Amino acid sequence: MATMTWQGTNYGTQLMVLTGRSLRKFFNTPALIFFSILQPLIMLTLFSQIFSSITSTANFAPGMTYVNYLLPAILVNTAMQSSLQSGVGLVTDMKDGVIARFRSLPIRLSTVLLARNLSDSVRTGGQLLLMIVFGVLVFGFAPAGGVLGTLAAMGLALAVGWALSWVFLAIGAWVRNAELMQSIGFLAMFPLMFASSAFVPTAALPSWLQAVANVNPLTYAVDASRSLALAQPVTGVVGALVTSLTIAVIGAAFAIRGFRRPL
Amino acid sequence: MSELMIEASNVSKTFGDVRALDGVSITVPKGSVLGLLGHNGAGKTTLVNLLTTMLPPTDGEAKVAGFDVVHQAHQVRSRIGLTGQFAAVDEALSGFDNLVLIARLLGASKRQAQARSDELMEMFDLTDAAKRKAKTYSGGMRRRLDLAASLVGRPEVLFLDEPTTGLDPSSRLGMWEIVEKLVSDGTTVLLTTQYLDEADRLADSITVLSQGKVVASGTSAELKAQVGQRTVTVTLESASEVHAACDALTKIGMHPVSEGLTITTPVAATRDLATIVRALDDNGLEVHDIALGEPTLDDVYLALAAA
Ligand SMILES: Nc1ncnc2c1ncn2[C@@H]1O[C@H](COP(=O)(O)OP(=O)(O)O)[C@@H](O)[C@H]1O
Numbered sequence: 001m002a003t004m005t006w007q008g009t010n011y012g013t014q015l016m017v018l019t020g021r022s023l024r025k026f027f028n029t030p031a032l033i034f035f036s037i038l039q040p041l042i043m044l045t046l047f048s049q050i051f052s053s054i055t056s057t058a059n060f061a062p063g064m065t066y067v068n069y070l071l072p073a074i075l076v077n078t079a080m081q082s083s084l085q086s087g088v089g090l091v092t093d094m095k096d097g098v099i100a101r102f103r104s105l106p107i108r109l110s111t112v113l114l115a116r117n118l119s120d121s122v123r124t125g126g127q128l129l130l131m132i133v134f135g136v137l138v139f140g141f142a143p144a145g146g147v148l149g150t151l152a153a154m155g156l157a158l159a160v161g162w163a164l165s166w167v168f169l170a171i172g173a174w175v176r177n178a179e180l181m182q183s184i185g186f187l188a189m190f191p192l193m194f195a196s197s198a199f200v201p202t203a204a205l206p207s208w209l210q211a212v213a214n215v216n217p218l219t220y221a222v223d224a225s226r227s228l229a230l231a232q233p234v235t236g237v238v239g240a241l242v243t244s245l246t247i248a249v250i251g252a253a254f255a256i257r258g259f260r261r262p263l
Numbered sequence: 264m265s266e267l268m269i270e271a272s273n274v275s276k277t278f279g280d281v282r283a284l285d286g287v288s289i290t291v292p293k294g295s296v297l298g299l300l301g302h303n304g305a306g307k308t309t310l311v312n313l314l315t316t317m318l319p320p321t322d323g324e325a326k327v328a329g330f331d332v333v334h335q336a337h338q339v340r341s342r343i344g345l346t347g348q349f350a351a352v353d354e355a356l357s358g359f360d361n362l363v364l365i366a367r368l369l370g371a372s373k374r375q376a377q378a379r380s381d382e383l384m385e386m387f388d389l390t391d392a393a394k395r396k397a398k399t400y401s402g403g404m405r406r407r408l409d410l411a412a413s414l415v416g417r418p419e420v421l422f423l424d425e426p427t428t429g430l431d432p433s434s435r436l437g438m439w440e441i442v443e444k445l446v447s448d449g450t451t452v453l454l455t456t457q458y459l460d461e462a463d464r465l466a467d468s469i470t471v472l473s474q475g476k477v478v479a480s481g482t483s484a485e486l487k488a489q490v491g492q493r494t495v496t497v498t499l500e501s502a503s504e505v506h507a508a509c510d511a512l513t514k515i516g517m518h519p520v521s522e523g524l525t526i527t528t529p530v531a532a533t534r535d536l537a538t539i540v541r542a543l544d545d546n547g548l549e550v551h552d553i554a555l556g557e558p559t560l561d562d563v564y565l566a567l568a569a570a
């Protein structure tokens with residue numbers, strides 16, 4: 001027998017190998033790919049049809065098509081949903097014993113989380129690109145910001161998703177229960193989404209909802225992404241990025257602490 | 264005295280008010296096999312978790328391969344392999360990819376990782392299933408893959424937590440042969456089991472754990488001497504004859520214990536079986552069933568309690 005032994009490797013290789021593993025796992029699971037595309041697509045289709053005539057009301061700028069208004073919100077929302085899957089994926093790995101195996105290896109535990117976050121960001125990026133392509137080809141998405149504005153809007157959505165992925169990784173690392181995670185995620189996201197500027201301008205909402213929407217962070221994220229895509233005067237992009245970064249740092253700190261606790 | 268690869272002194276672990284381990288000390292010399300014997304809840308997994316750096320001890324110290332499990336966890340992890348009580352494989356990846364992943368994480372190049380994985384799949388008779396997702400593996404295959412995964416880095420010390428529980432007899436035998444092969448290659452092994460015959464076959468020395476404490480330790484022969492070797496179990500046709508049968512056995516120098524229709528008695532040799540049959544027959548007692556049993560963990564506990 002050869003006597004070569006390996007006793008560990010550097011941080012970068014660990015990160016690369018673990019990220020590759022998460023991505024491979026995703027591409028190995030057709031159902032996961034299918035639903036991660038289907039869900040935002042259904043949302044894009046339904047909302048663009050249901051609300052298509054709403055742009056003739058006073059709260060919309062003249063000449064604005066609804067899909068141009070909607071798509072940036074879909075991007076932010078898709079990134080948000082995807083970040084929830086990040087946490088769920090971590091919990092699933094913990095349950096399957098994969099994490100137990102990693103723990104017995106000479107690797108830094110935080111790399112497991114970083115890799116999860118990184119691979120999920122790559123996956124989210126793919127999802128967002130697909131939504132944009134669908135939007136352009138099927139629904140006539142043609143925002144004033146052009147390709148650059150759209151990519152910037154996508155980048156902002158990605159930053160929001162990246163930050164929230166840390167939040168859900170933290171929740172997952174502490175709660176360690178996939179069903180509970182799904183419920184928490186749904187309960188948190190569903191109202192946030194509707195009580196915001198995602199589907200209609202806040203001015204069109206009943207006054208109490210308007211009050212909620214005005215303090216809803218999602219409103220700011222969507223507005224920032226939208227202003228980039230629509231080449232409007234850019235509002236709150238820096239604020240959204242700084243907020244995302246702050247949330248990510250805090251989330252990561254909690255995630256790593258929670259993850260270090262024994263299984 | 265050869266180098267100690269595992270050394271635990273007085274380790275304790277409490278979970279709330281459960282004292283899972285209570286002042287346990289063990290030593291395992293390089294190249295030997297320690298069998299950790301105990302029923303469910305005895306503390307076997309907790310001790311394994313402690314020694315493999317998965318859990319910090321509440322009290323006491325432990326060294327594996329010369330490194331402290333708390334303060335030098337990374338060095339310990341570079342030298343051990345762990346096959347836990349529950350298989351730790353990535354179900355969505357193929358068996359082969361599972362092994363490659365671990366080899367890569369340990370620092371092997373792509374080529375080396377694939378070569379090592381091929382070698383292990385071959386060794387564990389998984390080559391035909393190498394490209395299939397681990398999800399599709401049977402229980403026995405999954406166990407083998409899990410063991411293979413813990414061997415990727417050629418660990419100096421291997422921990423096996425109940426490696427054969429739930430396996431069918433032939434998979435069990437296969438697992439024993441694999442362990443024997445590893446040991447012959449010089450690996451130090453700590454294995455936990457609920458079965459005395461398994462510890463007997465594989466272990467150089469045995470430590471019996473009960474409610475978090477070491478209640479006995481020694482070589483298999485020493486333990487068996489305490490246990491009183493094997494037992495014969497006689498099942499009678501009628502309850503009215505149990506008393507007479509016990510008397511008959513006592514007369515020929517046995518120490519029978521009855522429960523319902525069955526009578527159990529320790530024996531020194533296989534030929535005692537014939538003596539017992541004759542004694543019962545001479546007294547005209549109707550025997551439904553008679554069996555010679557290997558001592559079990561229960562017998563060890565019983566003997567220890569009696570001592
Ligand atoms: N994480 C835990 N939290 C609380 N109690 C635990 C935990 N792990 C083990 N125990 C308790 O510690 C005792 C020993 O358990 P364990 O080491 O798993 O035994 P074994 O592996 O011998 O079956 C049991 O009473 C078990 O219920």
Ligand SMILES: [Mg+2]
Pocket residue numbers: 304307308309348424
């Ligand atoms: Mg156990």
